[in-house]
Amino acid sequence: MTEPHVTSYLDYRVFLRDWIAYQRRLHPGYSYAAFAAAGGCSKAAIANVLSGSRRPRADTLDAFARAMELSPADRNYLGLLAELDAAPDVTRRREVLDRLLSSPRNPNLRKVEAEPHDAVMRYVEHWYIPAIRELAALPGFRADPAWLAATLHPPISVQQAEDALERLFDLGFLCRDAEGDAVTVREVRFTTEQETFALAAHHVHTVILPQLLESLDTARAAQQHLLTATITLAPEQLPEVKQRLNTVLDQVATLADDRVDDAPRAAYQLGLQLLPLSEPV
Numbered sequence: 168m169t170e171p172h173v174t175s176y177l178d179y180r181v182f183l184r185d186w187i188a189y190q191r192r193l194h195p196g197y198s199y200a201a202f203a204a205a206g207g208c209s210k211a212a213i214a215n216v217l218s219g220s221r222r223p224r225a226d227t228l229d230a231f232a233r234a235m236e237l238s239p240a241d242r243n244y245l246g247l248l249a250e251l252d253a254a255p256d257v258t259r260r261r262e263v264l265d266r267l268l269s270s271p272r273n274p275n276l277r278k279v280e281a282e283p284h285d286a287v288m289r290y291v292e293h294w295y296i297p298a299i300r301e302l303a304a305l306p307g308f309r310a311d312p313a314w315l316a317a318t319l320h321p322p323i324s325v326q327q328a329e330d331a332l333e334r335l336f337d338l339g340f341l342c343r344d345a346e347g348d349a350v351t352v353r354e355v356r357f358t359t360e361q362e363t364f365a366l367a368a369h370h371v372h373t374v375i376l377p378q379l380l381e382s383l384d385t386a387r388a389a390q391q392h393l394l395t396a397t398i399t400l401a402p403e404q405l406p407e408v409k410q411r412l413n414t415v416l417d418q419v420a421t422l423a424d425d426r427v428d429d430a431p432r433a434a435y436q437l438g439l440q441l442l443p444l445s446e447p448v
Contacts, residue, residue: 173241177267179248180217181417186235188421206234219410222253287367289334294375295323296331298434300340303352305432310341310350319434321382376438390433397444412439 171185190197199210208230215221216231223231228249232242247267254260290296299315302308309315312328319328335341341350383391400408416439423435 173237173244173248176248177251178417179223179245179252180219180414181421182245182248183213183217183231184418184421202234203230206230206232208234219414223249286338288370290338290340291367291371291375293327293331294379294436295319295327296334298436299328299331300335300352301434303335303341303350307431308350320384320387321379372438372440376436379436402447408441412441415439 170189171182173179173182176182176185187197187199187202190202199213202213203210208227212221212223212227212230216223216227225246228242228246231237232245237245244267247263251260251263251267254263298319302315302318303310310332312325312332315328315332316323316325323331332341336343341352343350416437419437
């Protein structure tokens, strides 16, 4: 696990979790108390922010920056991430995103409007394109369409694998070394306007997930985990529920990125859905 840098993030909570996890790797026993002592804040401050129950005030962000020894520029970036999280509407969120994306400190963020207009949809068009990108980060990866066709589940054709590789290279998610042999994953994040995100999410949930669910194999039950619940919620509970679901997804994604050994790894699809089933009663 490499040291996290705040300018690689669009979610300050994910950055804080990654930074603390990195410190715990370097210094076993590192705690919220140690973080609080270094920054001059309470343990509850960091715990409340990470849990999503509180948003940090300016003085809290200053304390966090001291604890992590952030430069003034990185402290300002952290503040922008907090502004992004607290944005009350799409207009304000766009304004903050533009400030984040215009920073020369942010080479790994690409605004989708600066790309070919269909870049995000090209990436999520088929379930196996993101899966191949995830596999490319593993030591045993082979940029061989035949190998990919046999490795992915459900299986795809060699032509589909070849087309997916070509698309990933074209989008800049994968790149080759100077000799043209080794493939590396470029850590790039698309940031999208609300409409683009909504279209991509709609495609994933209405096209991609049904395809994967249709391919469920009972022989692979030990590798699967399916949960569902039908519940009732009051309108004022929705923001908290959504935040908790976001937190769960962030935590699992962070866990997945924390590769502690060279054990074999497989690509998975993790989806969370909260869908209205009735009018308010």
